[in-house]
Amino acid sequence: MSQDSSNATMDAIVLHEVSDLRYEQVQKPEVEPGKVLVHIGFCGVCGSDIPRCFTKGTYHFPTICGHEFAGTIEAVGEGVEDYKPGDRVTVFPLLWNDDHPACEQGKYAQSDGYDYLGSRSDGAFSEYVVAPTRNLLRVPDGVSLEEASMTEPAAVALHAARRAEVRLGDTVAVFGLGPIGLMVAQWLKAMGAGKIFLFDLLPQKLEIAKQLGFEHAYNSREVDADEVIQQETGGRGVHVAIEAAGVPPTMIAAMQVTRRGGRVVMLGNPAADVTLPAALISQVMRREVSLLGTWNSDFSVYGDDDDWRTTLEAMASGTLNLKPLITHQVPLADGIKALEMMRDQSEFFAKVLIHPNAT
Secondary structure (H helix, E strand, O other): OOOOOOOOEEEEEEEEEOOEEEEEEEEOOOOOOOEEEEEEEEEEOOOOHHHHHHOOOOOOOOEOOOOEEEEEEEEEOOOOOOOOOOOEEEEOOEEOOOOOHHHHOOOHHHOOOOEEEOOOEOOOOEOEEEEEHHHEEEOOOOOOHHHHOOHHHHHHHHHHHHHOOOOOOOOEEEEOOOHHHHHHHHHHHHOOOOOEEEEEOOHHHHHHHHHOOOOOEEEOOOOOHHHHHHHHOOOOOEEEEEEOOOOHHHHHHHHHOEEEEEEEEEOOOOOOOOOOOHHHHHHHHHOOOEEEEOOOOOOOOOOOOOHHHHHHHHHHHOOOOOHHHEEEEEEHHHHHHHHHHHHHOOOOOOEEEEEOOOO
């Protein structure tokens, strides 16, 4: 953790070892030249944070996790001119090196040897984070810090939707309605997709989908996705299938329902090995289905039309409605209980936000 020469401290949830989470006081990070000190407004819990905390661990210990966040600048380091205390910002958490060929093209997530707030360096399950100015974006007027804290997953969802190259009127299936799956569905609608078929096991997630205006939302325990889609598409299948759950059955289903010349986008982090039946592989080959990977999101330091800026603009315009996804807003002091709840799935949740405020 960055150390401050003063005796200033802050509250944080610190991962000391796998499954060893402690809510404690640590030294407040030092504001370095070219960087700012961000007071955290809200930090979302990513699905990847659960295995990171309880099974896989981080790159070193101790670590403060949390990479989906927005807040208010409290202090600026030497040489910072574009930002000032009081500015509301969200932060691209990937800290890239300029000497990688991918970075020369602005493809920071495709580079090697990068740092990352919340997994390789300390993140935002805390009161404060230090971040470089080039990783910052201002939060537009009218967009709350709750919404802005979801910029990272919404940008990841947009990146996946763009990878799918959805065209006007395309039929699409989305398997897995976690927060990112629900965000993907909204992006697909904004891109002009035709019928969008959504599948999940939990009725509460299907209810959120319907609240967002998606009428073709199905419980995978009650219907066969392939049968539904064949019936709804005249036996042709969907143009695009997006796998957003990361489990073997949904990967197989995504390949089954895709039409000739269609596209399958792998979005969900795999939870287990996937064994594909030979007959399915043969059909995917015969139908010339394209299998597309997607990872992270595009961010530009030059103000280009990247995933992050598009996401913030969509929040400001109302194109992206993220508030219905928020099921929990938890004080930092209760954050460990929230993480354990998500691990145990002891109650329903969609998007869980942790904040450092006592009330």
